[in-house]
Amino acid sequence: MADRRPKVVGFCCERHAMDSSIFSARSGRTYDTGLRIIRVPCSGRVDGMHILNALEEGADAVFVLGCLEKNCYYDTGSVEGRKRVEYVKSMLSEVGLEPERVEMFNVSSSMAWKFPEIVSRMTEVARRLGPIGSGGGDGR
Amino acid sequence: MKGRIQVVMCRLCSTGGGVLDVDALLRIASDAPNVGAAVVVDRLCDKATVASLAAQAKDKEVDRVLLLTCPKNEVSPFVYQTFVKKARINEFLIDSIDLNNEVVLPHRDDAQGAQAKAEGRLLSSISRMARLQPLERKTDEMRTKNVVVIGAGISGLEAAGQAAQRGLHTVILEKTGREVKAPGVVMPESKVVSMKGEAGNYVLTIEAGQKRENLECAAIVVATGGDWSDARGPLADKCRDAKPLYRLRQAVDEDRVPTGTVVIVDTPDPKGTRTKVQDYAWDEALDCAMDIKRKSPSTEVYLVFQEMRVSGMREIAYKEAADLAVRFIRYDRKNPPRLTAKDSGRLELTDLAQGEAVALPFDVLAYASIAANPDNVAIANALRIPLSPDGGVRRGSMQRGPVATPRPGIFVCGSAMFPKSESAARAEGRAAGIMAAQYAGAGKTEYGGSVAETDAEKCSACLTCVRTCPYEAPFIGAAGKAEIRLQMCQGCGMCVGICPSKAIDLHHYTDEQIAAETTTYLRGDF
Numbered sequence: 055m056a057d058r059r060p061k062v063v064g065f066c067c068e069r070h071a072m073d074s075s076i077f078s079a080r081s082g083r084t085y086d087t088g089l090r091i092i093r094v095p096c097s098g099r100v101d102g103m104h105i106l107n108a109l110e111e112g113a114d115a116v117f118v119l120g121c122l123e124k125n126c127y128y129d130t131g132s133v134e135g136r137k138r139v140e141y142v143k144s145m146l147s148e149v150g151l152e153p154e155r156v157e158m159f160n161v162s163s164s165m166a167w168k169f170p171e172i173v174s175r176m177t178e179v180a181r182r183l184g185p186i187g188s189g190g191g192d193g194r
Numbered sequence: 195m196k197g198r199i200q201v202v203m204c205r206l207c208s209t210g211g212g213v214l215d216v217d218a219l220l221r222i223a224s225d226a227p228n229v230g231a232a233v234v235v236d237r238l239c240d241k242a243t244v245a246s247l248a249a250q251a252k253d254k255e256v257d258r259v260l261l262l263t264c265p266k267n268e269v270s271p272f273v274y275q276t277f278v279k280k281a282r283i284n285e286f287l288i289d290s291i292d293l294n295n296e297v298v299l300p301h302r303d304d305a306q307g308a309q310a311k312a313e314g315r316l317l318s319s320i321s322r323m324a325r326l327q328p329l330e331r332k333t334d335e336m337r338t339k340n341v342v343v344i345g346a347g348i349s350g351l352e353a354a355g356q357a358a359q360r361g362l363h364t365v366i367l368e369k370t371g372r373e374v375k376a377p378g379v380v381m382p383e384s385k386v387v388s389m390k391g392e393a394g395n396y397v398l399t400i401e402a403g404q405k406r407e408n409l410e411c412a413a414i415v416v417a418t419g420g421d422w423s424d425a426r427g428p429l430a431d432k433c434r435d436a437k438p439l440y441r442l443r444q445a446v447d448e449d450r451v452p453t454g455t456v457v458i459v460d461t462p463d464p465k466g467t468r469t470k471v472q473d474y475a476w477d478e479a480l481d482c483a484m485d486i487k488r489k490s491p492s493t494e495v496y497l498v499f500q501e502m503r504v505s506g507m508r509e510i511a512y513k514e515a516a517d518l519a520v521r522f523i524r525y526d527r528k529n530p531p532r533l534t535a536k537d538s539g540r541l542e543l544t545d546l547a548q549g550e551a552v553a554l555p556f557d558v559l560a561y562a563s564i565a566a567n568p569d570n571v572a573i574a575n576a577l578r579i580p581l582s583p584d585g586g587v588r589r590g591s592m593q594r595g596p597v598a599t600p601r602p603g604i605f606v607c608g609s610a611m612f613p614k615s616e617s618a619a620r621a622e623g624r625a626a627g628i629m630a631a632q633y634a635g636a637g638k639t640e641y642g643g644s645v646a647e648t649d650a651e652k653c654s655a656c657l658t659c660v661r662t663c664p665y666e667a668p669f670i671g672a673a674g675k676a677e678i679r680l681q682m683c684q685g686c687g688m689c690v691g692i693c694p695s696k697a698i699d700l701h702h703y704t705d706e707q708i709a710a711e712t713t714t715y716l717r718g719d720f
């Protein structure tokens with residue numbers, strides 16, 4: 055599996071997160087193809103189960119992307135989203151998996167630069183850790 | 195039951211000018227389960243094209259349409275309308291994916307990867323699409339088109355004027371008894387006690403003089419302003435005797451003019467970690483400094499400011515102050531003034547103009563502190579809108595508009611948010627008036643579609659959803675189980691994952707639909 059590309063799932067809210075991805079694309083930025091965007095109305099919709107399901111189905115890393123906490127379309131949505139992510143991270147640690155595989159981020163629609171940055175950060179994590187249970191990727 | 199999908203690819207929008215192999219995508223779509231028809235068109239937003247697509251949809255008996263086009267909110271509305279009208283497709287069963295921004299542009303340096311990813315995106319969208327249910331859009335007529343404005347100050351009057359200009363009946367609630375000239379009805383000595391009802395059909399209980407009455411309205415503008423405050427900050431905290439500017443001003447007005455050296459700083463928080471410097475602090479400080487010098491020429495007065503605004507007529511005041519020997523020191527926020535030690539009576543700062551450090555001994559330290567109206571607490575409670583940490587009415591996400599609160603139909607403008615200058619307050623008042631008029635003028639509210647639904651069988655009435663929802667949509671109904679007030683539900687889905695009994699789901703974003711999309715998308719290797 056030398057040339058296997060890391061698979062990253064990004065649960066992106068339909069508001070600032072999707073907008074930032076579109077703005078990023080339109081402003082000429084590129085990122086790794088391994089990203090799978092799953093659109094959700096709000097990062098607060100994301101449930102621990104969705105993240106775990108993604109990991110189980112082959113994602114090496116998962117991020118949830120919501121609005122900035124002070125500028126969330128659904129007011130407290132991205133605060134809720136973060137709680138879910140923190141919960142999943144603690145669960146992963148408990149069962150001996152790397153909590154860095156899952157992360158929450160916040161953006162505003164105008165932060166075109168941040169979207170690719172997040173993707174490469176998670177792609178890096180995925181590359182370093184390799185597939186779940188593989189005992190390390192090409193970074194070790 | 196899974197539906198039959200018509201997949202439509204727009205060559206113009208989704209192929210990235212030939213980067214993607216459309217024929218390959220088409221083959222994949224045609225072979226996918228639940229696809230009844232797959233076609234490529236040169237340009238989707240062409241009336242004749244859409245009409246023929248709708249005819250095909252009807253012919254092939256598909257009940258849903260997946261468009262590969264531009265971002266959803268950029269697709270011309272007539273495209274959706276034509277499918278709804280001509281092929282009787284449920285409007286919520288038309289969805290689109292944006293291959294250009296999701297695949298083509300971000301992967302322009304990897305054509306092969308982009309193609310594989312486009313195929314994955316297509317299949318994952320098909321698997322989600324197949325699982326969607328038709329949904330219903332509902333509308334409520336507004337019982338009235340009244341716009342209520344709370345506060346007859348600069349921004350409130352502007353808002354009322356704008357709403358009235360657009361033909362709406364306005365009611366202004368003003369706390370004081372002062373005479374106000376404005377369109378519509380002005381109720382002096384009145385304030386809001388509570389609010390009931392749903393978006394677009396709010397019922398305010400107000401206290402006007404001795405009387406209580408109910409007032410129906412479609413939209414509300416909060417324009418309660420701000421005022422001087424005693425709020426302290428890091429700088430003031432280090433100096434026990436530091437006083438807010440307005441108190442210094444009161445003392446001067448009452449001829450209790452300080453002697454020695456008076457230093458006036460533009461904010462109690464020069465670093466700006468907690469509060470911003472208020473636009474008009476400068477004018478007020480300038481006036482106060484001049485009054486001191488006029489009454490007691492031997493008092494030394496320093497104005498310590500980040501920015502010295504001298505606009506229009508104020509230029510004269512600036513010169514006058516200089517003639518009165520008021521001294522000005524400009525500082526930089528990155529290098530803010532501080533006391534040499536707690537209660538030391540010496541202010542240390544770097545004068546931007548001279549570029550040198552000075553230690554300024556003083557007898558009186560005053561700071562300009564202006565805050566949002568303390569009444570906001572009661573108003574926010576009544577209208578159930580949030581406040582910011584410094585007591586202003588907090589606006590919602592910028593995507594809802596710059597003067598919208600998170601609650602639909604309720605707007606905020608002027609210093610009620612945070613202290614600001616007259617011209618900014620006026621501009622916001624105008625915006626709030628226009629937005630309130632648009633909202634109320636629609637005459638109806640739309641709701642439904644992708645909203646939450648509870649399952650009474652599973653609900654254990656734990657109230658978690660009731661506490662979590664920012665819009666007060668869930669409530670415990672007559673049967674002792676949670677129900678959703680559809681008019682209030684905004685479809686964020688926050689209540690879904692948090693329900694310990696898994697008794698809630700969000701239409702169009704059910705756990706099953708999200709899982710199907712994720713799993714399919716992960717299947718491909720790219």
Ligand SMILES: Cc1cc2nc3c(=O)[nH]c(=O)nc-3n(C[C@H](O)[C@H](O)[C@H](O)COP(=O)(O)OP(=O)(O)OC[C@H]3O[C@@H](n4cnc5c(N)ncnc54)[C@H](O)[C@@H]3O)c2cc1C
Pocket residue numbers: 344345346347348349350367368369370384385386417418419420421422474477478567569573607608609610613614615616617619
């Ligand atoms: C002392 C002071 C000096 C200023 N100097 C300057 C200056 O030199 N230059 C400049 O550009 N700006 C200045 N400003 C700022 C400017 O006045 C404000 O930006 C502007 O007035 C804000 O408009 P507004 O409509 O938000 O609030 P306001 O004009 O203050 O109006 C608020 C209105 O709401 C009413 N109200 C309050 N609470 C309630 C309630 N609970 N129910 C009903 N009605 C209520 C009030 O009675 C008032 O009529 C100053 C402000 C203050 C307080």
Ligand code: SF4
Pocket residue numbers: 648652653654655656657658659660668675676692693694695696697698
């Ligand atoms: S959170 Fe779930 S179980 Fe609790 S009241 Fe709401 S629907 Fe019922």
Ligand code: SF4
Pocket residue numbers: 645646662663664665666667668678682683684685686687688689690700
């Ligand atoms: S989906 Fe959002 S708005 Fe609707 S009931 Fe749940 S939390 Fe409230």
